Structure formats: structure tokens, C-alpha cells
Amino acid sequence: MFHSSSTPVNGSATEATHHQSTETAFKGNGVPPKPHVPRRDPVSGLVDQWHSQPTTVRVIHVGAGATGLCTAYKMRNKLQHYELVCYEKNDSIGGTWFENTYPGCACDVPAHVYTYTFLPNPKWSSYYAYSPEILEYFQKFYHDQNLEEFVKLKHKVLGAKWHEDKGQWEVEIEHGGCTFTDWCHILMNGSGLLNRWRWPDIKGLHLFKGPLMHSAHWDASIDYSGKRVAVLGTGSSSIQIVPQVQKAAQKVDCFLRSPTWIAPPMPRVPVETPTPEHPIPEEIPNPLVQQYFYKEHEIKHLEDNPEHHLKYRKQIEFAINRGFSIFYKGTEASRMAESYMRSEMIKRLGNHAELIEKLIPSWPVGCRRLTPGDGYLEALIQPNMECHFNEIECIDETGLSTSDGHHHEVDIIICATGFDMAWIPHFKLIGVNGIDIKKAWSPVPQSYLGIAAPGFPNYWVMNGPRGNLGNGTVLPCFEVQIEYVIEAAKKMQTERIRAMDVRADVTEKLNEYVDKWMETSVFSGKCRSWYKNNTVDGKVMCWGGSSIHYLKTLKTPRWEHYNIRYLGDDPWGFLGNGRIKAEVEDDFEGMTSYIRNSDHPWELH
Ligand SMILES: Cc1cc2nc3c(=O)[nH]c(=O)nc-3n(C[C@H](O)[C@H](O)[C@H](O)COP(=O)(O)OP(=O)(O)OC[C@H]3O[C@@H](n4cnc5c(N)ncnc54)[C@H](O)[C@@H]3O)c2cc1C
Ligand SMILES: NC(=O)c1ccc[n+]([C@@H]2O[C@H](COP(=O)([O-])OP(=O)(O)OC[C@H]3O[C@@H](n4cnc5c(N)ncnc54)[C@H](OP(=O)(O)O)[C@@H]3O)[C@@H](O)[C@H]2O)c1
Secondary structure (H helix, E strand, O other): OOOOOOOOOOOOOOHHHOOOOOOOOOOOOOOOOOOOOOOEOOOOOOEOOOOOOOOOEEEEEEOOOHHHHHHHHHHHHHOOOEEEEEEOOOOOOOOHHHHOOOOOOEOOOOHHHOOOOOOOOOOOOEOOOEHHHHHHHHHHHHHHOOHHHHEEOOEEEEEEEEEOOOOEEEEEEEEOOEEEEEEEOEEEEOOOOOOOEOOOOOEOHHHOOOOEEEOOEOOOOOOOOOOEEEEEOOOHHHHHHHHHHHHHOOEEEEEOOOOOOOEOOOOOOOOOOOOOOOOOOOOOOOOOOOOOEOOHHHHHHHHHOHHHHHHHHHHHHHHHHHHHHHHEOOOHHHHHHHHHHHHHHHHHOOOOHHHHHHHOOOOOOOOOOOOEOOOHHHHHOOOOEEEEOOOEEEEOOOEEEEOOOOEEEOOEEEEOOOEOOOOOOOOEEEOHHHOEHHHHOOOOOOOEOOOEOOOOOOEEEOOOOOEOOOOOOOHHHHHHHHHHHHHHHHHHHHHOEEEEEEOHHHHHHHHHHHHHHHHOEHHHOOOOEHHHOOEOOOOOOEOOOOHHHHHHHHHOOOHHHEEEEEHHHOOOHHHOOOOOHHHHOOOOOOOOOOOOOOOOOOOOO
């Protein structure tokens, strides 16, 4: 790895490499690099450019899920003098929503707030959107915005290595059985936290002779109707799969190693659409209904009334943001949520004593990701369902053996057993002085605001460790993270910055804050969750606060938290030859913008 003969990209590399050209790199946007990276004047030694003349930055984004597409869109709107390529290992965009096709797969936040903030979709067919409709939303965005030019499908990033002298990442990519190297100034990791699914660690798992499936790698050709099916896990995936499988299978054996809170339906925000045909706004007989399919007139109303639609989205977002109070440990809100959920679970479990005892947790509500378990508890108590709470000791050709000595013969095994978390990237990442991120982030990730890592300059991860993971809606966070990187790119290209390396001391202090905050939160309760890397006592990798607290924190970049290294080690190189662009272009307005009739803001370009 990393023995390529290809050359780094033009642009803001060291002055020695300014005029080299890229030979092997894909041009993500099809445009050959046109960097204006002037040499120094041989007599004066000044950089021969106007003040802040931008260099071309080349960006590689790993992945083309929700973050990759948004990066392509926002960069085109907000950044100039750049090249972008999103390398995507799959043969389609969409990430999570392309890969997860198990029956019942749906979003756990209402559809109207699981969209980019700038791209509402009045046409959602249900309150909680199912996976195919979410994929369709992202595919439409991809095609409508002509983002194809930025995306290289079936290209897997194998690793990246930082070159301090060049201020660039050397990235190794696998495509069609061959590997090649590309270079970039900025490396964005949008490869998804929940993208590498995981078989359970059970002896003999692969001895099983029947179909063995993972929730995130579903095989739709396997027909489970009339079969005996085992489902492993009590996470969000299992909760969605079980009610679907239970309806069709002859018998379902559920292996519930850990308890879990099943969220009762959240009060639904109705679309209020009085029309001549329906003069009275929707009445919700039981506001605690779970899934809801929008009526045609409601969809039309949202389509025809963008302002009403906006208000509707805000009402849902407001309700979610307000609900954050339950995540504070030992508070009235948390106690009320727990007692309400307990009584709802008991009610829905039909007083099934063993399930009530074994499924209702002793740890607080919200410690693990809460999923609206539509029909899950009701399915568990059906006659064709058997729940097992003992550890699975081994699997053989015909079924599973549990620690109570029983053997459970089944036809199909479904493992809804979660993911290998990508707290540390699943590709190799070598930073300053050859340090591997696996080592730098051992035993715990030293993450700055969920996006940056000391010793890994010009590298930003989308919703990485200690980003906003545990509450609220995620897409606004992605957007603010992407905008943050765009601001960093602008800074780099106009100030002749070679490396932006987030400070270790500031990162350490930030993590002290998050650790302290975690003590106040249910996230640090005694549950096993992926927030803690599938442990009970590990450090919680969520952000220390509400999702809007995270948004506010990230919205204003604090560049003083970075060690900045410049091209030619010259922090003043961007001053150039003493002139600004307006002067060079003899631009009347540009040279007089501060002459005004009132004290309004002015700029010089
Ligand atoms: C089953 C499931 C349900 C979920 N439900 C919700 C929900 O209800 N609400 C919510 O807010 N969030 C949910 N999430 C989280 C969800 O992952 C995010 O909401 C969001 O879709 C993540 O987008 P992303 O672009 O960051 O990552 P992903 O969607 O994971 O996309 C990452 C992309 O990177 C690609 N990639 C990975 N490694 C490489 C590599 N080395 N080289 C090239 N390409 C690579 C992958 O193929 C993938 O296409 C769910 C996750 C799962 C797994
Ligand atoms: N929109 C949604 O509603 C939705 C749907 C799916 C996923 N998601 C997202 O994806 C995340 C992951 O969800 P997930 O359900 O796929 O994974 P998960 O939450 O990590 O759950 C995995 C489950 O498998 C169990 N398990 C693992 N190994 C086992 C073994 N050897 N024997 C028996 N059980 C075993 C775990 O038990 P232990 O707890 O005991 O380890 C756990 O119950 C969610 O938290 C959520 O963020 C969201």
C-alpha cells in the first residue's frame, strides 16, 4: 500500500510541487485542475498573486450516502476553485437506505424531518417513511441535481496517508479488482458509522445448513412464509423485522439476550387541512397512533402550501427537540418517561409475566437508541412466537443451543445483531509522523466535535465519535458539518494553508466536558449500546448535549482550535504582490466599495 508512482495534485501543495500535474487521478467533476498557484517573484521574493487569490482545492469524500450527496450539492453551491470526487464502494448511492432492505425497515423519526433541511418532500406517503421511499428521495436528489459527475460507484477506498510536505492525502482506491492512487488536499470521511454489519460471535454459526441472513444484508429471495425462523437481537433492526416475519412464518424463535425499552407511539402531529370536502381538520381519535398513511388531500395541501408545510415540519422538529429533557438522568422528565413506557409495555405485553420481567430494562429510557416498535410487543405475544432469554451457546446444522440446555431447531436464522462501529475508520488512515489512527485513537477516539482528529490534518469525518448521535434529527447535523468543511476549504485556499491540524489540548479539554456531561445523562446508564461500542461501561461516543446544542457549537468554526501550517511556511504569503483583485481587474465598484451614503457593511475582494 502507498507505493504508487502517481503524483500529487496541483494546487496548494508545497511550493516545490506547485507545477506538477495529476496523472492518475479521476477528475470528479470532469474538469482538469486549473490551479492558479503562482511562483514567487525571483527578484522581490513576493508571491505573485493578488491578495487572497484562491488556490484550487481537491476534495475526496469517502461514500455517497446522505453525507456524500449533500457534500457534492453544497460544494457546488458554496465553493469555487475546487475538485470533488465521492468514491462509493457500492454500485448505487444511498448508503444505509440502499443496503438495508429487510422487511419493515423504516425511519425512526417522522419522514417530514428526515430530509435535508433545504429540500422538503411534501409527498411522503407515511408518517414514518419506509426504506425504499427514503432511498427514492436520495436518488431523486442525486439525479435532479446532476450529482453523478461527482460520484464514482464501485470504488472502494482502502486507505489514506498524509504527506506533510505536500499538504495532501494520498488515497488508495480499489476498482474492478485493481488499485490506484488519488491525491487530495481535503479528505472527508462519510463512510457511515453503521455501514459494516456484523455476524454474532457464536460458535458454529456457519455450520447452519439453512439460510443464514443478516438484517443489513437481506436476501429477498429467501421465503420465510410457513417456515421456522430464528431472529437474534433486541436492537432497532430486530424490532422492525419481528412483526413482519411473525405474520408469515410458521413459528418464530426470538433470542432476546438483553432487555430493551420499546417506545410507545409519540403523539402524532396532524396535518391540518380543512377543505370544502373535509371542512373539519383531521381528528385523531387516539393521538398515540403509530404509523399513519397520509391522505391524498393532505399531501396535496402540503404541496400547494409550502408555508404550511414549513410550519408542519417545524412543529415536528420542535416536538423532537423538546423531548430532549428525558435524556437527563434522574429528572422528573426522565422518571415520567420511564414510568409511562413501563406501563405501556406492560399493557401491550398483555400481562405476559416472563416478558415483562425479562424485556423491561432496569437501565434508564434512552440509554440505547429508542425505536418506535410498531407492533413489536404485540407480535412477541402471538401463539407462533417463542422468546428465549438465555445466551446462545452454539449453532449447528439444524438450529441453536441455548445455555439452559435446549436445542431449537429452525429453518432460517436472521441475525439482527448490529454493526462493527466505525468509530475508527474501517479503511487505513495514517496521519502526521506516520501514526495510524487505530493507535492514536486507542483506547478511545480523540475526536474534536465529532468531525476532526489531532494529528490528522485536513481530515474531517461526518458524524464521527462524539458527534450528534443519540437524539434529534441527524441530517441537519450533517449539513452543518459539511458547511464547516466548506468554510475550512475556503480558508485554506485563500490563506495558502497547507495543513489544518486540530489541537490535541483543546480536543482533550472538549472531551473532559463531554465526559462530565455524560454523567448527567441517561446515555451513561448501564445498558450495552453501540453508543459505547457495544459495551456496558465504555465511554459514550455521543455529543454532550442536545442536537441543537451541537448545531450551535459547530455553526461557528473556531479556527483558533487548529494548528495551522502554511505553504512555504509563510503565514503572509496570501498578501501576494500588494494588490487586490479589484485593482488587477480595474473594477470601479470593487475599488470603491467602502465609499457609501450610510454605515452599511462593505467588503473588498
Ligand atoms: C438500519 C438502519 C436504520 C437507520 N435508521 C435511522 C433513522 O431512522 N433515523 C436516523 O436519523 N438515522 C438512522 N440511521 C442512521 C443512518 O445511517 C443515517 O441517518 C444516515 O443515513 C447516514 O448517512 P451517511 O452518508 O453518513 O452514511 P451511510 O448511509 O452509511 O453511507 C456511507 C456510504 O459510504 C460507503 N462506504 C463505506 N466505506 C467505504 C469505503 N471504504 N470506500 C468507499 N465507500 C465506502 C458505503 O457504501 C455507503 O454508501 C439508520 C441506520 C441503519 C443502519
Ligand atoms: N430507523 C430505525 O428504526 C432503525 C432501524 C435499524 C437500525 N437503526 C440504527 O442502527 C442501529 C443499530 O441497530 P441494530 O438493531 O441493527 O443493532 P444493535 O442495536 O446493535 O442491536 C444488535 C442486537 O443484537 C444482539 N446480539 C449481538 N450479538 C448477539 C449474540 N451473540 N446473541 C444474541 N444476541 C446478540 C444485541 O444484544 P446485546 O444488546 O445484548 O449486545 C442487540 O440486541 C440502531 O441503534 C439505530 O441507530 C435504526
